Amino acid sequence: MKTAIIGLPMVGKTSLFTILTGVHHEARIGSTAARMGVAKVPDARLEELGRLFAPPKVTHATVEYVDMPAISKESLRDPGYVASLRVVDAFAQVLRLFADDTVPHEKGSLDPVRDLEDVETELILSDLVVVEKRLERLDKDRKKIKNPELDREFELLEKCKTALERDQPLRQLEIDADEEKRLRGFQFLSQKPMLYVLNLGEAEAGQLHEREREYREGPLAGRAHTAVTAVCGKIEAELAELPRAEQTDYLASYGLAESGLERLITATYSLLGLMSFLTAGEDECRAWTIPMHSSAVKAAGAIHSDFEKKFIRAEVVNWKSLVDLGGYAGVREKGLLRLEGKEYIVKDGDVLVIRHG
Ligand SMILES: Nc1nc2c(ncn2[C@@H]2O[C@H](COP(=O)(O)OP(=O)(O)O)[C@@H](O)[C@H]2O)c(=O)[nH]1
Ligand SMILES: [Mg+2]
Numbered sequence: 001m002k003t004a005i006i007g008l009p010m011v012g013k014t015s016l017f018t019i020l021t022g023v024h025h026e027a028r029i030g031s032t033a034a035r036m037g038v039a040k041v042p043d044a045r046l047e048e049l050g051r052l053f054a055p056p057k058v059t060h061a062t063v064e065y066v067d068m069p070a071i072s073k074e075s076l077r078d079p080g081y082v083a084s085l086r087v088v089d090a091f092a093q094v095l096r097l098f099a100d101d102t103v104p105h106e107k108g109s110l111d112p113v114r115d116l117e118d119v120e121t122e123l124i125l126s127d128l129v130v131v132e133k134r135l136e137r138l139d140k141d142r143k144k145i146k147n148p149e150l151d152r153e154f155e156l157l158e159k160c161k162t163a164l165e166r167d168q169p170l171r172q173l174e175i176d177a178d179e180e181k182r183l184r185g186f187q188f189l190s191q192k193p194m195l196y197v198l199n200l201g202e203a204e205a206g207q208l209h210e211r212e213r214e215y216r217e218g219p220l221a222g223r224a225h226t227a228v229t230a231v232c233g234k235i236e237a238e239l240a241e242l243p244r245a246e247q248t249d250y251l252a253s254y255g256l257a258e259s260g261l262e263r264l265i266t267a268t269y270s271l272l273g274l275m276s277f278l279t280a281g282e283d284e285c286r287a288w289t290i291p292m293h294s295s296a297v298k299a300a301g302a303i304h305s306d307f308e309k310k311f312i313r314a315e316v317v318n319w320k321s322l323v324d325l326g327g328y329a330g331v332r333e334k335g336l337l338r339l340e341g342k343e344y345i346v347k348d349g350d351v352l353v354i355r356h357g
Pocket of ligand 1: 007008009010011012013016070098099103199201232233234235
């Protein structure tokens with residue numbers, strides 16, 4: 001699962017990417033290369049299970065981030081740049097709210113809603129080119145051969161075209177599962193789920209949650225398949241340099257209770273429709289990523305394809321019960337370790353033991 005960090009120049013994309021993934025790279029101005037890094041999904045449940053079982057390995061779920069050079073008309077004309085955007089599952093768009101005279105803003109003033117509309121327009125125009133080309137092709141083909149499949153695709157793309165011409169991103173289009181499937185191959189940019197990341201200045205750090213709510217309920221409300229989160233890039237960067245023991249105090253000095261990065265990663269994870277289940281034992285405690293509403297047999301497959309093929313049963317217990325009762329013997333005694341079959345829908349925070357042939 002990949003999320004591209006996108007936005008205008010000088011809004012803090014690369015800074016955020018570096019703090020999220022710990023990947024440093026020298027700035028290559030004008031380069032259109034996308035750069036990849038991996039972030040651990042913070043998980044307090046996993047940490048507690050790790051304390052209980054004390055295994056040599058505690059393995060977090062991960063999300064992949066791609067640091068993209070700024071979005072512009074020019075960059076979107078570069079096929080390599082567009083290809084890097086197409087393959088991701090979601091976008092995190094950094095919106096600049098921090099003021100800093102030493103770092104000029106492309107447009108000369110701070111206006112995050114203007115900025116996001118500008119980026120949206122570029123994504124929409126890029127999709128419109130693809131839609132129009134395909135419609136032309138379909139038009140020719142339909143004159144040669146009668147095929148209801150072609151007609152259906154034509155109608156669907158007409159619907160997309162109408163939306164795009166009205167300046168509406170495709171993620172807002174109401175489509176059914178069949179239409180979703182037909183559109184998937186195009187990897188339209190304006191169809192990707194979007195996380196808006198408000199990058200605040202230090203002075204506003206204490207009002208992080210208020211600002212986030214203000215935008216979520218105000219100008220960013222009612223946009224399908226989007227989410228909003230606020231961070232203070234400068235503070236996060238300084239935080240990343242501090243030993244863990246000092247981090248809480250440092251956050252508190254700005255009136256903050258938790259790191260914004262953890263919320264950013266969690267928001268990405270849920271925007272992508274993902275959740276995690278856990279496995280826990282003396283060898284390893286680990287969080288695994290699966291789509292929400294996955295069955296036990298699919299969860300088994302996330303661990304190993306053989307587990308999916310030779311699945312017999314899953315033993316399931318909530319992580320909290322396991323921690324509170326001090327391990328498997330405790331939950332078994334209380335009858336809290338349940339046997340579930342293939343079709344069981346795994347819940348966030350379930351600990352699974354897969355029985356397989
Ligand atoms: N004051 C302040 N400066 C920032 C913040 N985030 C980034 N910058 C600065 O803005 C400049 C551009 O940052 P960068 O992350 O490279 O932006 P990008 O062009 O969007 O990738 C750098 O000089 C950063 O130090 C922030 O949250 N506050
Ligand atoms: Mg950058």
